[in-house]
Amino acid sequence: xxxxxxxxxxxxxxxxxxxxxxxxxxxxxxxxxxxxxxxxxxxxxxxxxxxxxxxxxxxxxxxxxxxxxxxxxxxxxxxxxxxxxxxxxxxxxxxxxxxxxxxxxxxxxxxxxxxxxxxxxxxxxxxxxxxxxxxxxxxxxxxxxxxxxxxxxxxxxxxxxxxxxxxxxxxxxxxxxxxxxxxxxxxxxxxxxxxxxxxxxxxxxxxxxxxxxxxxxxxxxxxxxxxxxxxxxxxxxxxxxxxxxxxxxxxxxxxxxxxxxxxxxxxxxxxxxxxxxxxxxxxxxxxxxxxxxxxxxxxxxxxxxxxxxxxxxxxxxxxxxxxxxxxxxxxxxx
Numbered sequence: 001x002x003x004x005x006x007x008x009x010x011x012x013x014x015x016x017x018x019x020x021x022x023x024x025x026x027x028x029x030x031x032x033x034x035x036x037x038x039x040x041x042x043x044x045x046x047x048x049x050x051x052x053x054x055x056x057x058x059x060x061x062x063x064x065x066x067x068x069x070x071x072x073x074x075x076x077x078x079x080x081x082x083x084x085x086x087x088x089x090x091x092x093x094x095x096x097x098x099x100x101x102x103x104x105x106x107x108x109x110x111x112x113x114x115x116x117x118x119x120x121x122x123x124x125x126x127x128x129x130x131x132x133x134x135x136x137x138x139x140x141x142x143x144x145x146x147x148x149x150x151x152x153x154x155x156x157x158x159x160x161x162x163x164x165x166x167x168x169x170x171x172x173x174x175x176x177x178x179x180x181x182x183x184x185x186x187x188x189x190x191x192x193x194x195x196x197x198x199x200x201x202x203x204x205x206x207x208x209x210x211x212x213x214x215x216x217x218x219x220x221x222x223x224x225x226x227x228x229x230x231x232x233x234x235x236x237x238x239x240x241x242x243x244x245x246x247x248x249x250x251x252x253x254x255x256x257x258x259x260x261x262x263x264x265x266x267x268x269x270x271x272x273x274x275x276x277x278x279x280x281x282x283x284x285x286x287x288x289x290x291x292x293x294x295x296x297x298x299x300x301x302x303x304x305x306x307x308x309x310x311x312x313x314x315x316x317x318x319x320x321x322x323x324x325x326x327x328x329x330x331x332x333x334x
Contacts, residue, residue, distance in 0.1 A: 047080070048108035048110055052077055053077055053078065056104075057103070058076055058102070059176045060072075060099070062178075063100070066090065070082035070083070070085045073085060073114065078105065079114060081111070084111065085111055092115055099120070101125075101176065102123060102125060102174065103117060103122075103123050103125075104123060104124045105124070106124060123174070127173060128173050128174070128175065129172055130149075130170070132168045132170075132288070133168055134293070135216070135287045135288065135289065136166075136288055137253065137287045137288070138158065138162075141166055142157050142161070145173070149175060150176060151175055153178075157182065157183070160179060160183060163284055163287070164213070164216055164284065164285025165212070167193045169193070171189070193291055194294070197294045201298045212285045213286075215289035217245075217286065218289070218293045218296050220252075220287065221247065222316065225296060228292065229301040230301045231316070232296050232300035233301040233303045234303065234306065234308050235300075237304065239280055243306065244277070244278065245280075246276050250273045250274070250282055253287070254274075304320055305320055306320060306321075306322075306325075307324070309325070309332065311332035311333060312332075
């Protein structure tokens with residue numbers, strides 16, 4: 001068979017093909033090299049550290065400089081390079097826009113994303129819902145907060161919280177909220193709630209503190225409004241005639257034991273909250289009463305009774321004399 005020279009590539013075309021192949025190889029090698037360098041740079045400078053604290057809360061305090069934040073984040077392994085993080089924050093936006101608060105890291109975020117989060121206030125946290133029952137003590141409330149609110153400062157809260165002024169209600173707190181912010185929430189709610197009782201408190205001619213102390217006792221003694229008002233009338237009457245309150249409700253508060261565990265020695269031991277050895281109201285509330293108890297303390301049902309007791313069904317029985325009280329006890333309890 002005879003082949004024409006037209007069927008074979010010329011030397012020029014072969015040389016051109018080799019030249020193009022070399023060019024593509026060089027481009028490919030350069031791209032791989034640059035990709036490798038970029039990946040290396042990402043791993044070294046931008047990627048999350050190997051020991052990134054996934055599932056941790058990191059606090060950015062009010063007034064912290066971007067340099068201080070960068071140092072804290074580097075120290076807690078959120079970022080690898082504090083200087084680069086500081087530069088990135090300033091490059092992405094005004095470092096004065098940094099949002100203080102507690103940031104939750106549910107996954108590993110790279111340095112750029114962490115910078116964007118603190119500039120945008122992306123805390124990735126949800127408010128914690130806490131319902132405080134009526135009659136809870138400040139210590140009870142502190143324990144609830146400690147259990148449910150990450151980064152809660154128990155010691156600070158206990159040192160500054162006021163018994164009787166932490167209104168029982170449903171609250172929402174963010175992880176890491178400062179003690180000041182938490183107390184402010186309680187204080188504002190207390191003021192709002194007390195507006196409903198202000199008229200009754202003023203008409204009672206008693207101070208808010210006195211009403212709160214009595215209300216905290218009523219909270220432990222009865223559940224119904226009418227019963228609370230009736231018992232309030234008995235207890236205010238006792239104070240009026242110079243008789244000790246003799247209520248067992250205060251024992252759990254300062255002894256840490258319920259009324260069934262109180263001994264005769266406890267009854268005789270002198271303590272500011274022992275209403276058997278001291279006349280008048282105890283020095284402060286024994287819990288945080290709800291609005292119903294506050295109103296009952298301010299609007300007692302006036303009566304001449306001195307004694308009262310509750311039977312096994314929760315019904316109250318009253319007496320003017322001690323003999324009548326003993327008779328009620330034999331009839332409804334013994």
